[in-house]
Amino acid sequence: xxxxxxxxxxxxxxxxxxxxxxxxxxxxxxxxxxxxxxxxxxxxxxxxxxxxxxxxxxxxxxxxxxxxxxxxxxxxxxxxxxxxxxxxxxxxxxx
Numbered sequence: 001x002x003x004x005x006x007x008x009x010x011x012x013x014x015x016x017x018x019x020x021x022x023x024x025x026x027x028x029x030x031x032x033x034x035x036x037x038x039x040x041x042x043x044x045x046x047x048x049x050x051x052x053x054x055x056x057x058x059x060x061x062x063x064x065x066x067x068x069x070x071x072x073x074x075x076x077x078x079x080x081x082x083x084x085x086x087x088x089x090x091x092x093x094x095x
Contacts, residue, residue, distance in 0.1 A: 014040030016053050021092065028092055030056045032064040035074075035082070043078070046085045055091035 011017040015033025018025050035043045042064075045052060055061035068074065068082045 012040050013037040014042065014044075016040040019056070026092065027053060028056045029053045029064075029089075030060060032067050042082060042085065046081060052085070052089040055089060057093075058091050061086060061089070061091045 007020075009017050009019055009030075011030055011033070013034045014037035015029050015031035016027060017030045018027045019030065021028070033041060035041050038044050040053065044050070055064070065083060065086050068079060068086065071079070074082070
């Protein structure tokens with residue numbers, strides 16, 4: 001994005017954004033965000049059986065994994081379910 005224009009990316013509370021990717025735009029999870037966000041948080045996505053939003057990259061997914069592993073506000077069952085969900089969610093290779 002070196003065309004001189006200003007580009008703004010709005011990230012939803014659940015860490016989801018639509019960003020420029022390849023020749024178009026893709027919706028992806030760019031951050032862990034608020035787990036409990038009813039619109040696009042990981043817990044709602046997981047509990048409601050929604051199609052998982054792909055991670056922006058393996059690095060972003062790994063950072064989310066580390067965050068869930070080390071959070072103090074999650075019970076063991078929720079933590080285990082989230083870690084399994086995160087590991088099973090794809091990511092974009094070249095984001």
